[in-house]
Amino acid sequence: MNTDGIASSLQQVHSRIQAVCECTQRPSEQVELIAVSKRQSAETIRVAYQCGQRAFGESYVQEALDKMADLADLDIAWHFIGRVQSNKTRQIATHFDWVHGLADAGHARRLSEQRPADLPPLNVCLQVNLSGESSKDGVAPTALAELLAVCDHLPGLRVRGLMTLPAPSGDDMAQRQPFRALRDLRDQLATPARPLSVLSMGMSDDLEAAILEGATFVRIGTAVFGSRSELAHFWVNRSGKID
Numbered sequence: 001m002n003t004d005g006i007a008s009s010l011q012q013v014h015s016r017i018q019a020v021c022e023c024t025q026r027p028s029e030q031v032e033l034i035a036v037s038k039r040q041s042a043e044t045i046r047v048a049y050q051c052g053q054r055a056f057g058e059s060y061v062q063e064a065l066d067k068m069a070d071l072a073d074l075d076i077a078w079h080f081i082g083r084v085q086s087n088k089t090r091q092i093a094t095h096f097d098w099v100h101g102l103a104d105a106g107h108a109r110r111l112s113e114q115r116p117a118d119l120p121p122l123n124v125c126l127q128v129n130l131s132g133e134s135s136k137d138g139v140a141p142t143a144l145a146e147l148l149a150v151c152d153h154l155p156g157l158r159v160r161g162l163m164t165l166p167a168p169s170g171d172d173m174a175q176r177q178p179f180r181a182l183r184d185l186r187d188q189l190a191t192p193a194r195p196l197s198v199l200s201m202g203m204s205d206d207l208e209a210a211i212l213e214g215a216t217f218v219r220i221g222t223a224v225f226g227s228r229s230e231l232a233h234f235w236v237n238r239s240g241k242i243d
């Protein structure tokens with residue numbers, strides 16, 4: 001997509017966010033757009049940055065590190081939205097500002113230990129697996145309190161809220177159900193010291209449903225950058241390896 005294309009698709013996404021916020025009388029500043037740039041080039045990210053976009057979401061660690069090196073001159077907030085793997089926690093803890101898919105106490109301990117001391121604690125959202133989810137990722141709702149208790153004691157982490165990734169549903173009301181369930185869980189588990197104010201939920205096709213239920217981050221790829229299909233199969237990183 002060219003510069004004009006990205007500028008106008010970003011504008012369209014902002015208009016969609018604003019329209020739902022008006023409906024629900026939420027200030028639109030409460031909803032932040034994360035542009036999901038997995039499988040997009042560093043040049044494409046730079047164009048979106050020039051259009052004012054500051055938060056970018058990446059799912060593959062090596063691919064993200066390559067692009068961060070190319071974009072080191074920009075003031076980007078990097079969000080890791082992929083699956084956390086033990087052998088990648090050090091790179092995630094060192095290079096990202098946020099992690100959205102945390103669902104495992106062992107990963108949480110590693111990320112905390114490996115967070116460099118000169119950086120602020122890593123912002124994390126715990127991923128919850130609500131019924132109807134397409135993948136098995138995420139902690140079960142019944143195990144969430146225990147994982148939160150572990151994370152609350154880790155000095156390298158700051159638990160900001162919850163994240164979910166529900167299966168698509170053709171029906172608008174059904175689409176809202178898992179988002180509402182995430183908000184309810186948040187309301188049950190929030191404390192004054194750890195308010196869980198962030199709800200990371202909503203993608204290109206379901207951002208309206210998510211915002212209606214209280215999303216504060218929406219993670220939007222396709223609606224900003226277009227389809228990833230030609231790029232989706234592989235990413236050849238700098239060292240020539242397929243990631």
Ligand SMILES: *Cc1c(COP(=O)(O)O)cnc(C)c1O
Pocket residue numbers: 036038059081082165203204205219220221222223
């Ligand atoms: C790819 C991805 C997105 C963006 O999806 P789109 O449908 O392209 O907006 C959001 N969240 C996660 C966790 C993703 O992996």
